[in-house]
Amino acid sequence: xxxxxxxxxxxxxxxxxxxxxxxxxxxxxxxxxxxxxxxxxxxxxxxxxxxxxxxxxxxxxxxxxxxxxxxxxxxxxxxxxxxxxxxxxxxxxxxxxxxxxxxxxxxxxxxxxxxxxxxxxxxxxxxxxxxxxxxxxxxxxxxxxxxxxxxxxxxxxxxxxxxxxxxxxxxxxxxxxxxxxxxxxxxxxxxxxxxxxxxxxxxxxxxxxxxxxxxxxxxxxxxxxxxxxxxxxxxxxxxxxxxxxxxxxxxxxxxxxxxxxxxxxxxxxxxxxxxxxxxxxxxxxxxxxxxxxxxx
Numbered sequence: 001x002x003x004x005x006x007x008x009x010x011x012x013x014x015x016x017x018x019x020x021x022x023x024x025x026x027x028x029x030x031x032x033x034x035x036x037x038x039x040x041x042x043x044x045x046x047x048x049x050x051x052x053x054x055x056x057x058x059x060x061x062x063x064x065x066x067x068x069x070x071x072x073x074x075x076x077x078x079x080x081x082x083x084x085x086x087x088x089x090x091x092x093x094x095x096x097x098x099x100x101x102x103x104x105x106x107x108x109x110x111x112x113x114x115x116x117x118x119x120x121x122x123x124x125x126x127x128x129x130x131x132x133x134x135x136x137x138x139x140x141x142x143x144x145x146x147x148x149x150x151x152x153x154x155x156x157x158x159x160x161x162x163x164x165x166x167x168x169x170x171x172x173x174x175x176x177x178x179x180x181x182x183x184x185x186x187x188x189x190x191x192x193x194x195x196x197x198x199x200x201x202x203x204x205x206x207x208x209x210x211x212x213x214x215x216x217x218x219x220x221x222x223x224x225x226x227x228x229x230x231x232x233x234x235x236x237x238x239x240x241x242x243x244x245x246x247x248x249x250x251x252x253x254x255x256x257x258x259x260x261x262x263x264x265x266x267x268x269x270x271x272x273x274x275x276x277x278x279x280x281x282x283x284x285x286x287x288x289x290x291x292x293x294x295x296x
Contacts, residue, residue: 013265014039014282015077016033016041016268017042018033018041018043019044020036020047020267020271020275021036022046023047023048025048025049027070030073030076034074037275038275039076041078042118042228043081043082043112043114044084045062052082054101055101068111079114079228080115080116081105081112084119084120087122087145087149088122088145089122090135095148106156107159114161115161116162117164119163121171121172122145123170123171124136142172149182153189164194165193165195167202176221190225193225194225194227195227196227197228198229199218200247202214203215208246212251224260226263228264228266229252230268231249233246234247239269241271241274249282250289256289256291262291
């Protein structure tokens with residue numbers, strides 16, 4: 001195995017999506033993250049002007065070690081790198097092309113010091129990867145997902161990183177049940193895959209009254225496979241910044257404290273000017289729901 005990165009769960013750290021702070025250079029993004037009081041990021045290369053998954057020429061010209069150093073100089077760890085594309089695109093040629101580009105990026109992830117390459121699992125909708133499609137639950141979509149995951153696993157295993165799969169309501173892996181099914185189907189290869197769990201993806205406004213049951217079931221079902229939590233909120237119109245909607249963050253952090261391993265929390269869908277408020281709210285949750293020492 002080449003380029004191996006030691007796995008840890010960044011215990012107790014509070015992070016944010018780097019693309020919250022869109023700038024023209026990695027150093028400028030890192031300064032903005034640090035100024036907002038975060039010491040961990042999930043990095044999307046588009047935060048400093050590159051495509052999320054660059055082509056081979058752009059990858060070759062990009063000094064990933066310099067990117068890593070820009071964040072390290074601000075005391076910021078790059079936890080994971082977004083490798084987001086439609087993994088079950090209905091056009092097989094498009095799907096293969098995107099997957100090979102994703103594999104090239106995954107091969108470079110260790111240069112950033114990151115442990116995870118994060119994915120969505122895609123939709124049969126050819127025009128919008130965040131729009132549900134009636135064929136997402138079919139056997140052919142699941143077969144194509146497995147073919148794609150197998151290829152991505154080759155790249156991730158060679159690089160010494162893990163794939164972080166996030167259940168998304170409009171994607172083929174849409175909830176805790178389908179995520180657990182994927183992990184079972186992967187068998188021994190599941191050790192190279194972890195779940196990025198976003199509670200807001202599991203609850204809409206209509207289901208908010210049932211969130212204790214839904215979220216408790218999700219955390220219990222996926223407990224040993226969760227590597228990170230995302231933090232945003234649910235409102236009638238969709239998603240919003242954490243602490244401004246219907247999610248019970250006391251419940252979420254209570255459930256986090258019961259996981260077998262401490263996992264980081266990464267803020268998503270927040271406006272730059274609101275990042276400090278969310279940081280303070282979540283920092284308070286960390287203090288009120290400490291993780292037992294044997295899970296840290």
